[in-house]
Amino acid sequence: MKDVIVIGAGAVGAFIARNLSRFNLNVLVLDKDNDVCNATSCANSAISHSGYDPVPGTKKAKFNVLGNQMMEQVCKELDVPYEQIGTLTVATEEAQLKTLEELKERATINGVPSEIVDQARLREMEPNISEEALGALYCPTGGIINPFLLTCHAMENALDNGVELALNQEVKDIKKVSDHFVVYTQDKEYESKVVINAAGVYSDKIAAMIEPIDWFITPRKGEYYVLDHFKGEFVNHVVFPLPSAKGKGVLVSKTTSGNYIIGPSSEPMDDRECVACDSLTLANVKQQASMLIKNIPFYQQIRVYAGLRATPSTHDFIIESSKSEPAFINVAGIESPGLVSSPAIGKYVVEELVSKVLKLEENKNYKKNIKPYTKPLDLSNEERNALIKEHPEFGRMVCQCEKVSLGEILEVLHRKLPCNSLKALKKRTRAGFGKCQGGFCQPISVSIIAEEKEIDVSKVSYDKDGGYFAPYKSNKGGKR
Numbered sequence: 001m002k003d004v005i006v007i008g009a010g011a012v013g014a015f016i017a018r019n020l021s022r023f024n025l026n027v028l029v030l031d032k033d034n035d036v037c038n039a040t041s042c043a044n045s046a047i048s049h050s051g052y053d054p055v056p057g058t059k060k061a062k063f064n065v066l067g068n069q070m071m072e073q074v075c076k077e078l079d080v081p082y083e084q085i086g087t088l089t090v091a092t093e094e095a096q097l098k099t100l101e102e103l104k105e106r107a108t109i110n111g112v113p114s115e116i117v118d119q120a121r122l123r124e125m126e127p128n129i130s131e132e133a134l135g136a137l138y139c140p141t142g143g144i145i146n147p148f149l150l151t152c153h154a155m156e157n158a159l160d161n162g163v164e165l166a167l168n169q170e171v172k173d174i175k176k177v178s179d180h181f182v183v184y185t186q187d188k189e190y191e192s193k194v195v196i197n198a199a200g201v202y203s204d205k206i207a208a209m210i211e212p213i214d215w216f217i218t219p220r221k222g223e224y225y226v227l228d229h230f231k232g233e234f235v236n237h238v239v240f241p242l243p244s245a246k247g248k249g250v251l252v253s254k255t256t257s258g259n260y261i262i263g264p265s266s267e268p269m270d271d272r273e274c275v276a277c278d279s280l281t282l283a284n285v286k287q288q289a290s291m292l293i294k295n296i297p298f299y300q301q302i303r304v305y306a307g308l309r310a311t312p313s314t315h316d317f318i319i320e321s322s323k324s325e326p327a328f329i330n331v332a333g334i335e336s337p338g339l340v341s342s343p344a345i346g347k348y349v350v351e352e353l354v355s356k357v358l359k360l361e362e363n364k365n366y367k368k369n370i371k372p373y374t375k376p377l378d379l380s381n382e383e384r385n386a387l388i389k390e391h392p393e394f395g396r397m398v399c400q401c402e403k404v405s406l407g408e409i410l411e412v413l414h415r416k417l418p419c420n421s422l423k424a425l426k427k428r429t430r431a432g433f434g435k436c437q438g439g440f441c442q443p444i445s446v447s448i449i450a451e452e453k454e455i456d457v458s459k460v461s462y463d464k465d466g467g468y469f470a471p472y473k474s475n476k477g478g479k480r
């Protein structure tokens with residue numbers, strides 16, 4: 001019998017798990033995919049929003065502001081790239097200047113520092129701002145994060161502190177039996193005193209397994225362009241238009257890896273899995289971005305991608321025990337700004353909701369810092385040479401575009417957090433993220449995964465199990 005089962009291994013599930021591991025509890029995380037961070041948490045804008053935008057008094061406002069305040073420290077503990085580059089919300093029409101004032105008031109109520117900058121200052125801050133830009137709301141505490149490592153490292157830290165993770169376990173039903181729950185997946189059943197629903201776009205389906213609910217989730221797709229990293233600061237801040245009923249609008253930003261992202265669109269969907277992009281939507285994204293920033297070098301485009309927001313019919317995050325079962329906790333409808341909010345949501349769920357139904361006893365062995373990773377690119381030449389002399393695998397480049405060595409790949413394949421696919425490797429190391437999009441390194445990575453996992457290359461998937469990269473048996477039996 002588990003004390004707590006968490007359904008969903010996205011950013012929210014990972015931070016709930018990490019916070020649960022601060023206490024002496026028997027915790028299991030279930031996810032239907034073969035990796036953590038494989039749904040919305042891996043396909044978003046990766047902005048640590050300051051919190052100027054959510055309506056004051058909402059859960060979105062509360063957890064956004066708290067999460068952003070926690071982000072720098074959390075990223076230090078979990079070794080996650082984070083840069084507080086600030087955000088600019090830009091007015092391009094006279095009438096919008098008044099809206100900037102209203103947004104500033106909202107920022108003040110939410111406790112977020114902000115300042116209105118005029119056209120001249122805006123041009124100094126962003127030399128590529130469009131000619132139409134008239135002024136902006138500057139929020140210096142906004143920033144950018146690596147969403148893959150934020151989620152993966154939060155989960156790895158939870159595992160290091162005793163949490164268990166079961167992948168490829170899709171929850172199909174949940175029943176209350178006397179004083180506990182039985183959670184049924186496609187091939188197993190698990191018993192637990194407490195169940196936490198952090199299932200993203202499926203969180204309404206999971207909630208409805210316990211009782212009738214009066215809310216629902218609409219997946220809302222956002223599509224993006226990714227530009228390569230290139231010399232010169234093309235934008236220095238996260239640049240947004242004014243927010244609308246559809247969300248925060250199409251932004252232009254650099255990422256913690258030095259790439260640039262442009263997007264997202266905002267379209268309601270019926271399908272909870274479809275993350276395909278289409279050319280008409282992307283053309284619209286391009287047009288909207290070009291109203292903010294001039295001469296965007298779209299010729300540097302290396303990829304497009306899309307993510308699905310779990311938009312709740314309540315218009316606010318749902319973070320509470322279910323009506324009939326205090327030990328069944330919904331953490332649902334966590335659309336944007338859910339990534340930045342996730343550290344604060346994880347803490348709240350454990351300290352304020354789980355504590356009401358379970359006795360929390362401190363885990364004296366809890367370690368808040370993740371075990372260190374070897375990062376050859378962060379070393380001086382002398383240090384790197386010494387590392388390669390002792391461990392030659394750190395001198396063998398696998399991904400030439402992103403400069404990822406064999407040593408780094410071997411390291412992630414042997415850590416506590418399972419790494420079972422090419423996409424899992426990509427999220428953790430960036431191998432395959434570069435200009436050639438894995439054309440060079442992915443065949444090599446497939447054979448490394450096969451050899452280290454002692455499986456045939458034909459069994460290495462790109463993403464979900466069954467989506468094999470090279471569906472033919474190798475005559476080397478998986479040896480590279």
Ligand SMILES: Cc1cc2nc3c(=O)[nH]c(=O)nc-3n(C[C@H](O)[C@H](O)[C@H](O)COP(=O)(O)OP(=O)(O)OC[C@H]3O[C@@H](n4cnc5c(N)ncnc54)[C@H](O)[C@@H]3O)c2cc1C
Nearest residue numbers: 008010012032039040041044045047171200222338339340
């Ligand atoms: C286009 C876009 C832009 C965004 N930009 C930002 C931003 O800049 N900043 C920000 O703070 N937020 C942003 N967000 C929001 C943020 O990405 C999400 O709020 C956050 O990632 C949600 O995390 P989650 O863990 O709730 O969901 P997910 O990451 O989707 O995780 C849910 C998990 O549940 C699992 N699951 C589902 N059903 C089952 C089942 N039946 N059994 C087992 N497992 C199941 C899934 O496999 C998945 O792994 C954006 C979102 C989108 C789509």
